[in-house]
Amino acid sequence: MKILLINPPTFNMITSALPGVIEEERGVNPPLGILYIAGYLRKFTDHEVEMFDTQLEKSSYEEIEERIKKSNPDAVGITAMTFTIIDVIKICKIIKNFNPNIKVILGGPHINIYPNETMEIPEVDFLVMGEGEMVIKDLVNNINDQEKLHQITGLVFRDDGQIVKTGVRELLQDLDILPFPAREITQYKKYSSVLATHKIVTTMFTSRGCPYKCSFCDRPHLGKRFRARTAANVVDEMELCQNMGIGEILIYDDTFTIDRRRVVAVCEEYLKRGLKINWDIRARVNTVDTELLKLMKKSGCTRIHYGVEAGTEKILKVLKKGINRKMVKKAFKLTNKEGIESLAYFMIGSPTETVDDIKETIKFAKKIKPNFVHATVLMPFPATDIYYQGLESKVIKSDHWREFAKNPTADFKPHLWTENFDEKELFQLLRLFYHKFYLRPSFIVKKLAELKSWDEFVRKFKAGMSIIKMKKNPHKLISARVAE
Known part of the structure; x- marks a missing residue:
């Protein structure tokens, strides 16, 4: 067959x-x-x-x-x-x-x-x-x-x-029995990432599942328990990728640093084999420390993606993040000190969030000094606490995702959380967020100084131009209550 x-x-x-x-x-x-x-x-x-x-x-x-x-x-x-x-x-x-x-x-x-x-x-x-x-x-x-x-x-x-x-099969507990992804049947040298410093990039999972309960995520409702591959198995795949000519691995685990002992074991195995391939991870701010960051840096980790999501204690609690501003500031301070790049994820438009909250989040994003930010408007996805909360409170008028699943049409628009904003204003605020962070002269000069190759320059130049094209002057588009 x-x-x-x-x-x-x-x-x-x-x-x-x-x-x-x-x-x-x-x-x-x-x-x-x-x-x-x-x-x-x-x-x-x-x-x-x-x-x-x-x-x-x-x-x-x-x-x-x-x-x-x-x-x-x-x-x-x-x-x-x-x-x-x-x-x-x-x-x-x-x-x-x-x-x-x-x-x-x-x-x-x-x-x-x-x-x-x-x-x-x-x-x-x-x-x-x-x-x-x-x-x-x-x-x-x-x-x-x-x-x-x-x-x-x-x-x-x-x-x-x-x-x-016929029901749902039990989750596989021993992930080491899985063969590695069949990269060899793809044009794997053509995959890329705007963040990467290497031209040839791939992705990788070292674990599956997530034990956390963030209200905007479907993991708590889809029952994906955390399971992890052994350090030797992980580094076997890293070594294979290096031998294929791949220069950087984007590790897509929800939280790579859940099990500190396993992270240490991965790093030690990497060093033992003398590998040179770079890798980046996703982590929670309350799962890293100086000693771990030093070891990860030594072992090829070049970038950490942190899910911050908000810059106020109020919204962090609404999102059930289980972290606070102090933890966030500490994690970014330590990461920057060890010379590991950081990327901070933020969302705007959360339940109960106000214009002042979003202004504070933008200020906070600049204060913690990540190398990059990735900001979005919160979209209540199906099978999340926020979506169910929106249906119950009537902020979300109908089960529109199910209606779309029954009758998918190209003109479908998902509902955002418009308790305190209309959709147009939310996207204007999002544009403002990107301009405030990325179009600072100090940021631009710093990024130019960090470039390591022509390919990296081209990728990041295109991304930078896309931010500029969002709107030349977003302040003119935003209502008076948002203007600073």
């Missing part, structure tokens, strides 16, 4: 909470989910597996159709995100119009939240629920045996017109 795995395009992506001109210059990262699927199928089955990243190849619908025809697969697996579900449906239709006998399999966050609504799409044959590696292996090995399909936990499919759900 030939299996084609597709990372869908974003032609009809729901409007992001990040200004589009910035979104365009962020780069394209490898789709880890389907690369793990590809690696698992290649190791544990005899099926032929191909991968098609439409985002990397900037493929049009016509080019996608030609690629599907050229591949002529027996089954196609597609990653389904709510933001890209319209494009996913379009690809499903292309597949079935070409050959109705090709089996269409969807996985990803969208189908786990809205399985019934997704199965209303007539072109979809199977949903793979939860973590998909073992489920999809069992599915493709028995895809034409209806009786055996009923015995595979983790599937949704139709039998005689009726939707069948």
